[in-house]
Amino acid sequence: MVKTMTQTKLNFETAPGHQLLAAAGKKVLRPGGRIATEQLFQWANFQPGETVLELASSFGDSAIALAQRYNLRVVGIEKNSDSIARARANVAAAGLSDRIQMIEDDIFHLDRLSEQFDYVLAEAILTMQSPSGKAKILASIHDRLKPGGKFLSHELAAQNREAEIHRALAEVIRVNATPLSETNWIAACETAGLTVQHHHTSAMNLLNPQQMLRDEGAIGTARIFWNVLTQPPLRKRVLAMRRVFQKYQQDLGYIVLCTIAH
Ligand SMILES: C[S@@+](CC[C@H](N)C(=O)[O-])C[C@H]1O[C@@H](n2cnc3c(N)ncnc32)[C@H](O)[C@@H]1O
Numbered sequence: 001m002v003k004t005m006t007q008t009k010l011n012f013e014t015a016p017g018h019q020l021l022a023a024a025g026k027k028v029l030r031p032g033g034r035i036a037t038e039q040l041f042q043w044a045n046f047q048p049g050e051t052v053l054e055l056a057s058s059f060g061d062s063a064i065a066l067a068q069r070y071n072l073r074v075v076g077i078e079k080n081s082d083s084i085a086r087a088r089a090n091v092a093a094a095g096l097s098d099r100i101q102m103i104e105d106d107i108f109h110l111d112r113l114s115e116q117f118d119y120v121l122a123e124a125i126l127t128m129q130s131p132s133g134k135a136k137i138l139a140s141i142h143d144r145l146k147p148g149g150k151f152l153s154h155e156l157a158a159q160n161r162e163a164e165i166h167r168a169l170a171e172v173i174r175v176n177a178t179p180l181s182e183t184n185w186i187a188a189c190e191t192a193g194l195t196v197q198h199h200h201t202s203a204m205n206l207l208n209p210q211q212m213l214r215d216e217g218a219i220g221t222a223r224i225f226w227n228v229l230t231q232p233p234l235r236k237r238v239l240a241m242r243r244v245f246q247k248y249q250q251d252l253g254y255i256v257l258c259t260i261a262h
Pocket residue numbers: 018027028029030055056057058077078079080083105106107108122123124125
């Protein structure tokens with residue numbers, strides 16, 4: 001066991017994959033990394049002063065980029081109290097507390113928000129929900145968007161062997177990771193009243209050194225390697241995840257979608 005920044009104990013045997021990777025020092029916890037997020041930002045065509053609701057905002061990485069680069073106002077929802085504390089510290093350090101609000105809450109309760117937004121951004125969060133959970137969250141995303149507002153989504157996609165991949169991921173990541181095929185992600189969005197304007201799928205290289213360098217930089221990557229190499233229980237879990245990602249690399253990728261609420 002180790003202690004995370006705010007002293008919550010993390011059990012390496014049972015912790016969900018994203019918490020392990022965060023404990024190893026990884027900041028970008030989404031399957032397509034920063035390149036995929038950039039693709040969403042380009043499609044969005046943000047205008048200064050617009051508003052974004054970010055689901056599962058983790059350490060505030062994307063929220064800070066949105067406020068800094070596009071002069072947007074961002075509300076982030078995140079249920080992990082350690083991540084919220086770190087996100088708030090990052091936001092304050094960036095001098096953006098007037099434009100970014102981090103709320104500690106569950107994305108299953110978006111109805112507690114009264115505001116409607118120009119955009120909802122959700123990266124690496126819908127995949128880990130059941131079919132009914134995905135449908136519920138997508139419907140409430142639709143409700144939180146202004147008419148014509150855009151939902152920007154970044155998730156795991158499985159082109160074939162969906163059930164087998166689900167079982168393998170659930171075992172190593174220890175969350176109910178259920179990637180959908182491209183067709184099924186599009187259908188899930190359309191069912192919630194979100195018309196797909198753009199989408200793109202590509203290979204999933206979250207734990208490959210090249211993507212790690214792009215996402216975390218040289219120093220961040222070196223720190224992650226050091227942490228993984230020197231902590232055997234962490235290494236065991238990270239390598240198990242990597243083996244599953246490699247085993248299914250032909251079928252397992254990421255998808256980004258830009259949809260419009262109608
Ligand atoms: C795989 S990480 C992705 C984090 C971030 N969006 C990114 O792309 O780097 C999933 C995040 O969702 C958060 N999370 C999981 N379930 C949640 C829920 N029901 N409500 C709010 N946040 C949740 C976790 O605490 C974690 O920070």
